[in-house]
Amino acid sequence: MIVVSDIESVLPSLREARSQGLTIGLVPTMGALHPGHVSLMRASREETGFVVVSIFVNPTQFGPAEDFDCYPRPLNADIKTCEANGVDLVFHPDAKAMYPPGFQTFVEVKSLQDVLCGASRPGHFRGVATVVLKLFNIIQPDVAYFGQKDAQQVRIIRRMVDDLNVPVRVRVCPTVREPDGLAISSRNQYLDEAQRTHARALFQGLEEVRERVLKGERDAQALREVLASRIAATPGAQLDYAAVVDADTLKPVRKLKGEVLVALAVKFGTTRLIDNLSLTV
Ligand code: PAJ
Numbered sequence: 001m002i003v004v005s006d007i008e009s010v011l012p013s014l015r016e017a018r019s020q021g022l023t024i025g026l027v028p029t030m031g032a033l034h035p036g037h038v039s040l041m042r043a044s045r046e047e048t049g050f051v052v053v054s055i056f057v058n059p060t061q062f063g064p065a066e067d068f069d070c071y072p073r074p075l076n077a078d079i080k081t082c083e084a085n086g087v088d089l090v091f092h093p094d095a096k097a098m099y100p101p102g103f104q105t106f107v108e109v110k111s112l113q114d115v116l117c118g119a120s121r122p123g124h125f126r127g128v129a130t131v132v133l134k135l136f137n138i139i140q141p142d143v144a145y146f147g148q149k150d151a152q153q154v155r156i157i158r159r160m161v162d163d164l165n166v167p168v169r170v171r172v173c174p175t176v177r178e179p180d181g182l183a184i185s186s187r188n189q190y191l192d193e194a195q196r197t198h199a200r201a202l203f204q205g206l207e208e209v210r211e212r213v214l215k216g217e218r219d220a221q222a223l224r225e226v227l228a229s230r231i232a233a234t235p236g237a238q239l240d241y242a243a244v245v246d247a248d249t250l251k252p253v254r255k256l257k258g259e260v261l262v263a264l265a266v267k268f269g270t271t272r273l274i275d276n277l278s279l280t281v
Contacts, residue, residue, distance in 0.1 A: 002089045003079055007097055007138055013089055014050075014139065022049025026141035026168075028132060031055040031092075032072040032186035033081040036176040040145040041085045043173050052139050053082050055092040060099070060106075061127030067270075072186060091139065098134060106130045109156045109163075115250050116152050116263055117274060120240055128153055129160050136168050144168050149175040149183050151261055151276045155250060175275070177203065183275045195268040198234050202266055202275040205230035205242075209262050213279060218256045220244035227264050240265035240272065247278060256281040 002013050017024060025048030027040045033055075044051045055078055062068035075092065082090050106126050112118075113125035136144065146154050154172050161170055175183050181203030182188065182196075191199055205227040212226060227242035245252055247259035256279070263276035 001079075001083045001087055003092070004089065005092050005094060005097070007093060010089070010091055010138060014052075017050035017088070020049075023142040024048060024050045024052060024139065026135065026139045026144045027051070027053045027087075028135050028144065028146075029053060029055055030057045030071065030186070031078045032074060032189075033078045034176075034184050034186060036147055036149060036184045038081065038085055039173050039176050040147060041082065041087055043171060044143065044145050045086045047171070048141075048143055050089070051087045052089045052091060052141065053087050054135050054139070055090060056098065056131065056135075058098075058127055058131040059095050060130060061124050063121055063123065066121075067187075067190075072189065091135075098131070107133050107160060107164075109159050112152070112156050112159055112250055116241060116243055116245070117265060118152070120265070125153070125156050129156055132157055133160065133164070133166065136166055141168055143171055145171050145173060147175060148172050148278065149185070149275070151263060151278065152250065155247070181207070183273075185273065187271055187273065190271040191268055195236055195271070198236055199266075199268060199273055201230055201234040201237060202264060202273055205264065206262060206275060206277040210277060210279070213256065213281065218281065220253050220256060220260075223256075223262060227262075231264070231266055234266075236268050238267045240267055 004010050025044030027044055029037050057071050059068055079090055107129040108126050109129050118125050158170050177183055180200045182199050208226050209223050223244050224242045228239055231237050231239040242264045245261050247261045260279050261276055265274045
């Protein structure tokens with residue numbers, strides 16, 4: 001496995017892989033790798049000939065009061081995880097290389113970036129879209145792998161790829177969960193024991209929504225209330241949003257029809273957790 005941090009040093013390995021006729025897969029991450037990330041590496045290992053994992057805690061997607069400084073950066077453990085899962089190249093640039101002095105260009109995916117998580121994290125998706133397009137341009141993957149856990153991020157990246165004719169195929173992999181249903185996230189390690197126990201409320205709320213829909217409920221407001229009351233009854237939990245939106249436009253729906261996304265964000269202290277359920281009605 002090759003480990004590189006400067007942009008120029010990635011090129012020879014990628015050129016060599018391409019000259020051997022291998023397709024290139026990219027798994028963009030911010031490190032602190034966990035089984036959710038590993039599922040993306042494995043999907044890429046199965047489907048592409050040369051697997052690249054990028055590890056970069058991207059400053060432009062963090063708000064001024066967010067956890068950029070304390071975001072976990074266990075680089076050595078991450079490199080071992082990559083090696084153990086058949087990754088061919090780890091790319092971990094530093095912020096100066098990605099955003100040199102004079103950097104001025106940002107990608108905005110209008111309207112999709114402003115709703116759901118974007119409403120409480122202004123600028124977040126502008127930072128995500130910008131860094132993902134930069135990674136696509138540096139690595140030039142055939143396929144890039146993302147997790148359904150960050151459903152809005154997926155929607156925004158797909159929109160960007162379509163709008164800007166980016167020649168990358170986007171693959172989305174299912175959310176990997178803890179045994180009690182909590183979606184695995186690098187931020188779960190911020191939770192104390194009680195918060196960790198109560199954090200299963202997000203998944204439980206979504207499961208209740210799924211059951212109600214199976215029994216015929218089609219009213220979005222009723223389903224939002226299922227989530228809101230579940231979170232209201234959870235000690236230490238504060239609802240940021242509970243939403244039932246069209247999977248394509250991310251706009252709220254009144255009645256469930258076609259592909260819908262049920263999504264919520266909940267704060268436990270300063271830790272913000274998200275989860276979602278995608279449904280076809
Ligand atoms: P990060 O949070 O490290 O996540 C990297 C990828 O892993 C994302 O596509 C995310 O959706 C996926 N992922 C995280 N937890 C998952 C889980 N439990 N199950 C399945 N997939 C999971 O998302 C980012 O980094 C950044 O925004 C990034 C795209 C790298 C741009 O900086």
